Amino acid sequence: MKPSHLQRHLTTKHAVLKDKPEDFFTRKRDALYKRKSTIQSCCTPTAKAQEASYRASLRIAKAGKPHTIGEQLCLPLAKEMTKIMCGEKAAKQLHLVPLSNDTVSRRIGAMADDIKKTLIERIKIERYYSIQLDETTDVADLANFMVYVRYEHDGAAQEDFLFCQPLETRTTAEHIFQLLDAFVQENGLKWKKCVGVCTDGARAMTGRHSGVAARIQQVALEMRWTHCSIHREALAVKKMPDDLKSVLDSAVKTVNFIKARPMQSRLFQVLCDEMGSEHVQLLLHTEGLSINVFDVEDKINTMLKKLELFEIKVKAGDVSAFPALESFLSDNELTLDDGVRDNMVAHLVSLRQQFRQYFPVMTKANSWMRSPFSMETSELPKDLTVAEQESLIELSCDETLKPAFRKQSLLDFWIKQQRIPCPV
Structure with a gap:
């Protein structure tokens, strides 16, 4: 502002101060700055305390712990550790962090609502x-x-x-x-x-x-x-010969009996320790959705060929593909019983048939999607226009895209390509 305007404002609005010395106004200015500093120092820790409260609530939620653990354990423990490492003054700052039961619940609810809102907005656009x-x-x-x-x-x-x-x-x-x-x-x-x-x-x-x-x-x-591929794999291994299934059913009943009561689990652990067993705990499941996901065609084909190899070996009396069985026969100086061998062969054949039923042979129609850089002209999809087929040929010959194809997943690669406009 112009000095003349400031002088007029002082004379008309603050006439009682117009004759004050310059030191008076200097002291007023310094007092104002100190007041701002005091307000800022009081507000800043509150903002940091709120952030700390949110971060602590997030960890409580991820750990699946009760909300009361923040006030009963986390905060007192943090105060003690801070007091030992940083002193009493730093520990007192933690008193500003709200971690009561209701506060943690509100924080978790607010974060969940924010995540949901963000996710919904992403899907919408x-x-x-x-x-x-x-x-x-x-x-x-x-x-x-x-x-x-x-x-x-x-x-x-x-x-x-x-x-x-x-x-x-x-x-x-x-x-x-x-x-x-x-x-x-x-x-x-x-x-x-x-x-x-x-x-x-x-x-x-x-x-x-x-x-x-x-x-x-x-x-x-x-x-x-x-x-669902996981469910298909569970169905594929579900069927087996009655003789083998009876063994599995007995194992399932044994597991259920041991896991029925905590005392039985503890006694089973003691028994395993006394027998020198490497494993002393049982899984909570013996069948179901715990099988590895074979979501790639070559993994399925590899599995089928291995099953065929196992079948040939078992027919010849070679059980080296089954280390536990081979070790049992060797330790007890036994030979593979013909009935057991026939059951194993029947089960391996059934497995191959079931896997092929739930994972049929993939056609060549979409091979250009899986291997665009080794595509032949005869493999171009017939339902595309000539311009689209030409664009696909240009993509298959683009050497600059090959590194990206090797580094990215198949889905991410094609998502990136669809953002590039096709030439007309």
């Missing part, structure tokens, strides 16, 4: 998304419906947990679809963007006319259903 559905029962016999979502974000495929809600009454296809549709409508998502649904083979999910997949197909016309 993208062109497509796909979902994976699973209905399962927890240890309290409560049916839960879980949904995972895959979508494109920042040029890459992103997978996130979308929501989990209890099925309080029935678990029919109609109830499951209503729960899913209510979530979609409530959060402003669009069914027409849903291009894929993955489920297990349960009738409620895959019924041709009234299953969840069929109901989704009515509102998402471009949706394609796929069978």
Whole structure:
């Protein structure tokens, strides 16, 4: 401001101060700056304390601990450690961190709402998304419906947990679809963007006319259903000869008996220690969804060829592919019984048949997607226009894209390419 304006303001608005010396105004200025510093020093720790409260609440949630642990254990422990390492003054600063039971609960709820809002907004702005559905029962016999979502974000495929809600009454296809549709409508998502649904083979999910997949197909016309690969592997190894299945059933009953009570588990551990066993704990499951995911064609083919090799070896009386059996026969000076050998061969043959049933031979129609740089002209997809086929040929001959193809997943590579406009 101009000095004349300042002088006029002082004379008209603060006439009682116009005759004060310069030192008076200097002291007023210094006092004002000190007051600002005091206010800032009081507010800054509060902001930091709030951030610390959120971070502590996040760790409590990730660890699955009760909310009371923050006030009862975490905060007192942090104060003691800070007092020892940094002194009493630094430890007193931790008194500003709110970690009560209700506070931790609110913090976790706020973070969950923020994550949900961010995820929903991401899905809304993208062109497509796909979902994976699973209905399962927890240890309290409560049916839960879980949904995972895959979508494109920042040029890459992103997978996130979308929501989990209890099925309080029935678990029919109609109830499951209503729960899913209510979530979609409530959060402003669009069914027409849903291009894929993955489920297990349960009738409620895959019924041709009234299953969840069929109901989704009515509102998402471009949706394609796929069978969960983990569930397919579980089904593929489910069937076995009766003689082998009886052994597995006995093992399952034994595990269930030992795990039924904590005391039996402890006695079993003592027994294993006395016998010098390498392992002293039993798994909580013996069958189901704990098999490795073979989601690549070459892994399936490798498994099938190994099963064929095992079959040939067992027929010849060679059990070196089964170290536990080979060690048992060697230690007890036994030979492989013909009946056991026939059962093993029958099981290996059945495994190959079941795997091929649930994982059929992949056709050559889409080989250009899996290996675009080794594609022949005759393998070009027939449903593309000439301009699109020319663009695909140019891509297959582009040496600069090969390093990116080797470093990225197949899905991420094609997501990046679809962002590049095709030449006309």
